[in-house]
Amino acid sequence: xxxxxxxxxxxxxxxxxxxxxxxxxxxxxxxxxxxxxxxxxxxxxxxxxxxxxxxxxxxxxxxxxxxxxxxxxxxxxxxxxxxxxxx
Numbered sequence: 001x002x003x004x005x006x007x008x009x010x011x012x013x014x015x016x017x018x019x020x021x022x023x024x025x026x027x028x029x030x031x032x033x034x035x036x037x038x039x040x041x042x043x044x045x046x047x048x049x050x051x052x053x054x055x056x057x058x059x060x061x062x063x064x065x066x067x068x069x070x071x072x073x074x075x076x077x078x079x080x081x082x083x084x085x086x087x
Contacts (some may be wrong), residue, residue, distance in 0.1 A: 005032075007052045010040050022026075 017026050027037050044052065
């Protein structure tokens with residue numbers, strides 16, 4: 001599913017709400033529901049744009065590390081199966 005807003009844009013909308021103005025007006029301006037706004041607030045509350053970029057980089061690194069662990073686990077199991085056979 002493609003997101004309409006990037007994480008950086010979401011943080012900017014939340015910062016706009018913190019600086020003043022009603023949530024209803026901000027939601028109307030950015031064409032999002034209030035429920036979506038509060039879900040964003042729950043997820044990104046207190047974050048700056050730089051924090052979101054760091055978080056995104058950490059998620060990407062985590063995904064890469066999970067792939068490496070999966071490959072090494074598969075290799076390890078394969079080697080165990082080969083060594084367990086009697087020649």
